[in-house]
Amino acid sequence: MGAKEELLQAVVELEEEKSYTLVKKVLDEGVNPKEIIDILREGVEIVGERFNKKEYFLTELVMSGEIFQQSAKILETAMKEESETSESLGVVVIGTVKGDVHDIGKNIFVTLLQAAGCEVHDLGVDIHAEKFVAKVKETKAKIVAYSGLLTVALDSMKKTTQALNSAGLREEVKIIIGGLPVDELWMNEAGADAYTDNAFKGVKIVTNWLKEG
Amino acid sequence: MEPIKEEPMTSVERVLTAMALKEPDRVPVWPLIDFLPIKYYDVTAQEMIEDPDKSQEAYEWIYHKLGGYDIAMAGGGMFMQYINPFPDIFSALYLDWRLPGRMLGPNEPPQLVEQSLDDPFITEKDYDKIIEKGLLWLGNFKRASMKDMKKLGKIGPKVAENVVKWWTHFQVPTFADGAGTTPFDLLSVFRGSTNFMKDIYRFPDKIKEVSDFLIDNMILMGEYGARMSGGKTLLVGGARASADFISIKHFEELYWPYFKKMVTRYVNDGFIVQMHLDTNWTDRLHYFKELPKGKLYLHMDERTDIFKAKEILGDHICIQGNLKPSLFTLGTPAMIEKQTKEIIDKCAEGGGLFVGAEIPDDAKLENVKAMVDTCKTYGVYKK
CATH class of the missing domain: 1.10.1240.10 (Methionine synthase domain)
Structure with a gap:
C-alpha cells in the first residue's frame, strides 16, 4: 500500500x-x-x-x-x-437561535461543513434574528442554518425567517434547520427548506444545494 | 388542595403495581412537568426554583387542572437540584447554568451552557488532579452565592414537607427526590461533549481510572440528596452514552459498569429508581436486563423505540414513554390521543407500562390533558 x-x-x-x-x-x-x-x-x-x-x-x-x-x-x-488557496464550495451562515444555548450538534456540523469545503460563519449561540440577517448581507451567504433543541427555539427560527423575508433576502438563501427534535412539523413552522437531526446528512443537503448553484 | 379520589387505585398503588410488572387499574400516566405552570399560573420561573411554597402551589394547581396524574414534582425541589453543593450535572456551583433571575429574565427557564472547546471547565490534565484531590475544589460562586447556601438550609425542610404531602395527602409518588450522576456524564459536561468525545479516543484508560475513583462517592452523593429531602425516589439519568453519541464498545467500557453499579446499589438500599434516558438507546436496551427485576422504571423519549423496549425488557423492567415533547407544543389533542393509544395497544398488556413524556414549557394544556385522559379511559385494564 x-x-x-x-x-x-x-x-x-x-x-x-x-x-x-x-x-x-x-x-x-x-x-x-x-x-x-x-x-x-x-x-x-x-x-x-x-x-x-x-x-x-x-x-x-x-x-x-x-x-x-x-x-x-x-x-x-x-x-x-505554493500560493494555492483551496476554493470554497460556498458560504454558510449558522447559529443556535435566540433563547437557546445548545450547540453540541451545531459545532460538529460546522466542522463537517468545513471539511466538505464550505466557508462557514458560525455566529455562536442565543443569536438574534437580526444578527443572522446582518451576516447574510455581509457574506452574501447562500445557505443559512438554524440550530436548536428547545421548543422556544422554534419560535425564534420562525422570527429569523421572517427577518430574512423583511430584509428581502429569503429568496436569495436556502434555510436548513438542525437539532435532535426537528422534524417536518418544525421545518414547516420555521419556514425552512430542509431539516436534519443527522450532521452528516445535513452536510449532504447543503453541499448538494451549493453544487446545484 | 384536596386529593382526587375517583379511581380504584391511588397513584402510589398504581405506580408500585406497574413497577412490579403487574396490571394496575389502568395504565399510569406521567407528564414530566417542571416549568409548565409559568405559562398558565401566576408564578415565575424564578419562583418555581426559589420559592418552595409558591412552586408547590403551582404544581398542585396544574395537577388539578389536568385532573390528576401519577408522578408529581415537589415544590422547591429544583432549588436543591440547581444549588447542589455537591458536584452534579445540574449544580450551578460547578457548571455554567443560566438560571432565571440571575443570568436570565425571571420568567426564562434554566439552560446549561455547554463548555467551550478552547476553555472548558476542566482540561485533560485535570483528570489526574481529580484522582489526587477529588472534586470539591472545582466548586465556585460564579453562578450561585453563599446566600444560596444559607437558603439551602431553609428550603430543604420545606421540600421534605412537600414530598410527604404528595405521598400521603395526595398519595402520588414524587419525581427525583435525589439524583445520581455517572462519572461518564459528569466528566462529559465538565469537559464539554466535543472535547470529551476526543478524550474517549485519546485517553480511554484515564477516563476509566477517574471513573473508578469517583463511582462510590458519586453513588453516595445521590443517596444523600434523596435522604436530605426525606424522599424515596432517585433519578439516574443518561443522555451522552446513547447510540446518538458513542459506540457499544465505548458504552461497555466506560459507561455501563458504572451505571449498573449505581442503579443496583440504589435498588438494594430501598429506593425507587427512575431511570431517565434521553436520546436513542434502542441498540443497547438488552443491557438493562442485568438490572434488578421489577424494581425500577425506565423512561425513554421518542428517539428510543418503546415497542422494542417492551419486546426486550417487558418481563423485566417497567417502561415509560415515549411521546415526543415538541408534539405537546406543535401538535393537537387528536394527534396525542392517537399516539397514546398506539403505545397502550402495543405495550400495556401484562402491566409494566407508564405512558409519559417530558412536557415543554410552552406546551398546550389541552395536549397534555389529552395524554392524561386517554390513559384514564382507553388505558383501563379489563379484569
Whole structure:
C-alpha cells in the first residue's frame, strides 16, 4: 500500500497520530497539498457513510473532523508557499437561535461543513434574528442554518425567517434547520427548506444545494 | 388542595403495581412537568426554583387542572437540584447554568451552557488532579452565592414537607427526590461533549481510572440528596452514552459498569429508581436486563423505540414513554390521543407500562390533558 492509501485508511480508522505522520510524509514526498486535502475529505466522507450505517457513532464523526482540522493546519504553510488557496464550495451562515444555548450538534456540523469545503460563519449561540440577517448581507451567504433543541427555539427560527423575508433576502438563501427534535412539523413552522437531526446528512443537503448553484 | 379520589387505585398503588410488572387499574400516566405552570399560573420561573411554597402551589394547581396524574414534582425541589453543593450535572456551583433571575429574565427557564472547546471547565490534565484531590475544589460562586447556601438550609425542610404531602395527602409518588450522576456524564459536561468525545479516543484508560475513583462517592452523593429531602425516589439519568453519541464498545467500557453499579446499589438500599434516558438507546436496551427485576422504571423519549423496549425488557423492567415533547407544543389533542393509544395497544398488556413524556414549557394544556385522559379511559385494564 502506498502512503496515500495508508493515509486514507488511517483517517477512516481514526488513527490520529498515524494520520498526522502520514500527512507530513506524503507532503515530503511531493504530493500536492490540494490532493492531500482531497484524500482527507474522502476519509471523512467514508467515516460519514459508516456513521449512516450505524457502524460509527458521533464520537467517530467528531474524531474524523478533528483529524481533518489538525491535518489542514499542517498543510496550511505548504499551501501558502505554493500560493494555492483551496476554493470554497460556498458560504454558510449558522447559529443556535435566540433563547437557546445548545450547540453540541451545531459545532460538529460546522466542522463537517468545513471539511466538505464550505466557508462557514458560525455566529455562536442565543443569536438574534437580526444578527443572522446582518451576516447574510455581509457574506452574501447562500445557505443559512438554524440550530436548536428547545421548543422556544422554534419560535425564534420562525422570527429569523421572517427577518430574512423583511430584509428581502429569503429568496436569495436556502434555510436548513438542525437539532435532535426537528422534524417536518418544525421545518414547516420555521419556514425552512430542509431539516436534519443527522450532521452528516445535513452536510449532504447543503453541499448538494451549493453544487446545484 | 384536596386529593382526587375517583379511581380504584391511588397513584402510589398504581405506580408500585406497574413497577412490579403487574396490571394496575389502568395504565399510569406521567407528564414530566417542571416549568409548565409559568405559562398558565401566576408564578415565575424564578419562583418555581426559589420559592418552595409558591412552586408547590403551582404544581398542585396544574395537577388539578389536568385532573390528576401519577408522578408529581415537589415544590422547591429544583432549588436543591440547581444549588447542589455537591458536584452534579445540574449544580450551578460547578457548571455554567443560566438560571432565571440571575443570568436570565425571571420568567426564562434554566439552560446549561455547554463548555467551550478552547476553555472548558476542566482540561485533560485535570483528570489526574481529580484522582489526587477529588472534586470539591472545582466548586465556585460564579453562578450561585453563599446566600444560596444559607437558603439551602431553609428550603430543604420545606421540600421534605412537600414530598410527604404528595405521598400521603395526595398519595402520588414524587419525581427525583435525589439524583445520581455517572462519572461518564459528569466528566462529559465538565469537559464539554466535543472535547470529551476526543478524550474517549485519546485517553480511554484515564477516563476509566477517574471513573473508578469517583463511582462510590458519586453513588453516595445521590443517596444523600434523596435522604436530605426525606424522599424515596432517585433519578439516574443518561443522555451522552446513547447510540446518538458513542459506540457499544465505548458504552461497555466506560459507561455501563458504572451505571449498573449505581442503579443496583440504589435498588438494594430501598429506593425507587427512575431511570431517565434521553436520546436513542434502542441498540443497547438488552443491557438493562442485568438490572434488578421489577424494581425500577425506565423512561425513554421518542428517539428510543418503546415497542422494542417492551419486546426486550417487558418481563423485566417497567417502561415509560415515549411521546415526543415538541408534539405537546406543535401538535393537537387528536394527534396525542392517537399516539397514546398506539403505545397502550402495543405495550400495556401484562402491566409494566407508564405512558409519559417530558412536557415543554410552552406546551398546550389541552395536549397534555389529552395524554392524561386517554390513559384514564382507553388505558383501563379489563379484569
